[in-house]
Amino acid sequence: QVQLQEAGPGLVKPSETLSLTCIVSGGSTANYYWSWIRQSPEKALEWIGYISGGGITKYNPSLGSRVAISLDTSVNRISLRVRSVTATDTAVYFCARQQGDDYNFYYMDVWGKGTTVIVSS
């Protein structure tokens, strides 16, 4: 079955760029949406954005233009970059497969285990 595994640096300094990867194993990245979601220390879940198997991206306006998601289909890897991080970007970051069709995205049916990111100097 499909499995997702996130990886990242763990600790990022304020104002720097957070970079995370998510490896998809056991399946193809085509025909799905691939989302990043984060969970704050207070346990609130926030959708960051998605990329479709065809490379179309959509982001949460709450993060503005700081976010970029990319997809490398040759190695089934989804990447997340968040620029100019602050302490409020401290969270557990999850990647997830999101069901959908050509026009709409739906629920997230497969999640990675998550990776913790702390923003601190």
Place this chain on the structure above:
Amino acid sequence: DIVMTQSPDSLAVSLGDRATIDCKSSQSILYKYNNNRNYLAWYQQKPGQSPKLLIYWASTRASGVSDRFSGSGSGTDFTLTISGLQAEDAAVYYCHQYYRSPPTFGQGTKVEIK
């Protein structure tokens, strides 16, 4: 953004009893042009784990999910019911709307065993 509000924030239920969690959306998430579907999902999250999909389209159980879990409701008001509560059901439960971007989540409801 569509705001999802869950109630209660926490509840303690005895083993074998029923747990009921409500979720209210700030606007209707019923899409009449797609088979009258409600764009709502429920997730279960245990400590140290990622969320697990339980229910989608408000009432469809995900593959492998126990039939003790059921979802109901339409429009703006939804309910997750756990029948015959078992020890392994202790977790935080989240509702999630995917009707409109950005998709949003409720604040979570913690279910404990009494």
